[in-house]
Amino acid sequence: MQNATVPQPQRLNGPGLSQSPTFRIYERPAELNFVIMSWSVPEVCVLTYHAALLAPPPSLPSSCPTIMPAALAICAHPDDIEILMGGTLLQLARRGWDLHYVNLCDGSRGSTTMSRQECAAVRLEEAKRSCEVLGAKFYPPIYSDMEAVYTTENLQKVTAIVRASKASIVLTHSPSDYMEDHEISCRLAVSAAFSHGMPNLESIPPVESYYEPVTVYHAQPVGNRTPLGELVVPHFYVDSTDLIEKKIEALACHASQKEWLDVSQGMDSYLETTRQLSREVGRMSRQFEHAEGWRRHLHWGFCNSDDDPLRLALRDVIIESDPTGASA
Ligand SMILES: [Zn+2]
DSSP states (O other), rough: TTOOOOOOOOOOOOOTTTOOOOEEEEEHHHTTOOOOEEEEEEEEEEEEEEOOOOOOOOOOOOOOOEEEOOOEEEETTHHHHHHHHHHHHHHHHHHTOOOEESSHHHHOOOOSOOOHHHHHHHHHHHHHHHHHHEEEEOOOOOOOOOOOOOOOHHHHHHHHHHHTTTTTTEEEOOSOOSSSHHHHHHHHHHHHHGGGGOOTSSOOOOOOOOOOOOOEEEEOOOOBBOTTTTOOSSSSEOOOOHHHHHHHHHTTTTTHHHHHHHHHOOSSSHHHHHHHHHHHHHHHHHSSEEEEEEEEOTTTTSTTTTHHHHHHHTGGGGEETTOOOOOO
């Protein structure tokens, strides 16, 4: 491993980590475009590759199973993932990441013309098509629009999704956002990421807990502002300039939303509105034409203090925010 750096193993601390797994990160030289992280616990060896994988280093035991690293997007409504994080997911997909996708609400109240049942069925199919465009694995919603509540049962359901995805990155809404479905979905996503390694938190359906760290990142709130109108400045920006058309293609799968958003929120052409919001974040970055902003959740109970897999995986398409809070 020429010029590689091999930091000392770190012991994980956190809920459910009673087996004391060890964690190592190896980084190969940039010209090889290869980063490998590994975790090991008794009788288990998990290897996770970041960035474009060329070949496993020859020193690794051949008996170790290999998996691609996984990122899970958890949002409220069908179309939120596409609008807030579609570019970031596509950037991860380019680097070989395994993507997972769930809208916790079924979208059934987002219509003035269809019944709830009809609307839920239409939006389910739209979301599945969009998920295919993004290249992600689809998970069905767990409740109806406006029924997002923080309950143990809902936490158990979201925990099952986190565990099934084996994600090392969870992407979700801003903790402070313009409407309750977004904020509750965010809280459930954060708690499910926290409890992914807690064997005594029984998920619905039952899925075995896992021990690898999970790092949570929050997207920008809708309109880049809190419900009280304060500007939210992300920690860093992901360039989505050359992926904007693919992001719009995914969003356009939610065809039933055009009429609804025209009527309910005055979003004349929500595809164009999404382009404008994407450009606004790009202007905030002072670097990219189109961008998505992210804030990393504190590590306690989730991951190691210096774990930052999203920044690591996308480091060539990221710019840090201006600490003075510069905006467009
Ligand atoms: Zn939404």
